[in-house]
Amino acid sequence: MSTLALNSRLGAALALCRVSNLPTVWMNVLTAAFLSDPAGSAPYAAPVLLLAFSLSCFYCGGMAQNDLYDLDHDRVHQPFRPIAVGAIALGAARALTLASFAMGFACLLLAPHRAGAYAAVALVIVIWTYNRFHKRHPSTMFAMAGARLLVYIVTALALTGRVSARVEVAALAQASYVLALTAVARAERHTAAQRYRWPVVPWMLAAMPMVDGVVLAVLFTPVWLFVGAAGSALARAGQRRIRGD
Template sequence: MRETLRGLVELTRPVNAIAAGVLTLIGAYVAEGIAGRPAAAAAAAIATVLAVGAGNAINDYFDADIDRINAPGRPIPRGAVAERAALAFSVALFAVAVGLALTLPLLALALAAFNLLALVAYTEFFKGLPGVGNAVVAYLGGSTFLFGGAAVEGDLAPVVALFALAALSTFTREVIKDVEDLAGDREEGLNTLPIAVGERRALLLGTACLVVAVLASPLPYLTGTLGLAYLALVIPADLVMLAAAAESFSDPTGGQTHIKYGMFLAAAAFVVGRAVAL
C-alpha cells in the first residue's frame, strides 16, 4: 500500500504540478489581483496543481509502453501502480480541479474547460504529431499565467506578454525533450518533430522560437507596462535560455534542464517588474 501511495504521488510529478500552481499565482499577481481576490487566486492555484497532476498521471497511463523503454523507473513500468488505478486517480484529480474552477469568473472557467480538452486531446491524439504536440504543451504551460490573471479579473495586458514568452520558450524545451526521448519514441512508432525532420533541424526550429521570445522580451519595458527592474532580470534570463538552447545540440538532457531555469528567472522578472511598478 505504501509503495502504491508513493507511486500515485510520483505520477503527478509533484514538483512540476506545484510549480504550475505557483505560475498561476504569478499570473494573478502580475495582473494586480491577488490582494483584491485572494480566495480566487488560491482556488485557481490549487485547481492548476490538481489539473497538472492529473494530466501527468493520464500521460503516464497512455505512455506506459513508451516508459518501459524511456523511463522504466516510473510508477507504472516498475509495477507500483496499475494502469487502471492511474487512470482512476487522474479522473478523480480532474474532477476536484473542475469543481474549484466552477467557483471562478467566466473567463477563467472557459480557459479551464478549454485547457482540459486540450490536455486530453494531447495525450490521446496530438503527442506523436510533429510539432503539434509541442505546440499544445507550450500553450498549456503559458496559459497558467492567463488562468491566474483571469481568475482574479485583473489587468491581462502584462499577463498576455508573459503567456507569449512562456509559450515560445516552452515550445523550445519540448523540442529538446523530444530529442532526448528519441530512442523510445522511435521504438513506439511516434512521429515526433526530431523523427520527422531530423534532430538538428528540430533543434534549429526550437532555437528560432526561443530567439523570437528573446527579441520580444523587452516589449513590456518599451511599452511602459513594466519598469527597469524587469529588464534587469529578463536579460540574464534570456542569456541563460539561449545558452541552454546551444547546449542542447550536444547535450539535450542538460539543455532542457537549464532552459527551465531561465524560464523561472524570466517569470521572476515579471514579478519584480510588477512589484516595483505598484
C-alpha cells in the same frame, strides 16, 4: 495495509503526477494574479490559493494521462515510470487522472468568475491533444506551450473575468520558454545514444519560475527575481526526490 505499502503507493502517485514541478504552476498562478490587477496590488490570498490548487490538479491530471498514453513506449524506453514498473495499476492511474481534472473544475466553480471554468475546458482539450498525439506529431509541442499559456488565462479569467495585456505578455513569455524546453527535451529523446551529460531538461523545468520572476521584475520591482529564484529552488529540490522529467 502496512505503512510501507501506503508510502509506496503514495510515492508512485506523486511520481505519476510529477508533483516536483508544481512550484512552476504556483508561480504562474501568482504572476497572473498580480498582473490581473491594474494597480499591481497584492490579490486576496484565498482565491489565489484556490486557483493554485485547481491548476495543480489540472497539471497532475495531465501528467498522469501522459503516462497512460505513453505506457507502451515507457515499458521499453522509460521503465522507471510508475505505471510501466508496476508501482501503480492502470485502473488507479485512470481514476487519479479523472479525479484530478474533476477536482480542478470543482475548485474553479468556487472562484470569483465562472469564466475561468469555461477556459479550463480549452485547457483540458489542449492537454489531451498533446498527450494523445505527441509521440507521432512533433507539432504538438505547440500544444504543450499552449497548455502553459492557458494557466495564465484561466487564472486571470477566474479572478477578474478578463485577461489584461500584461497577463498576455507573461503568458506568451512562458509559452515561448516552454516551447524551447519541449524542443530540447524532444531532441534528447531522439538521440538516446548521446544523452546530455548534464541534466538539462530538469534544470530547464526548474527554471520556469524565473521566467515569471523576470517579467514581474521588469513590470514592478527586482524583488520578484528572488521570488522566482525561490520557486526554481523549490522545484529543483523536489526533483531530487521525485523525477519531474
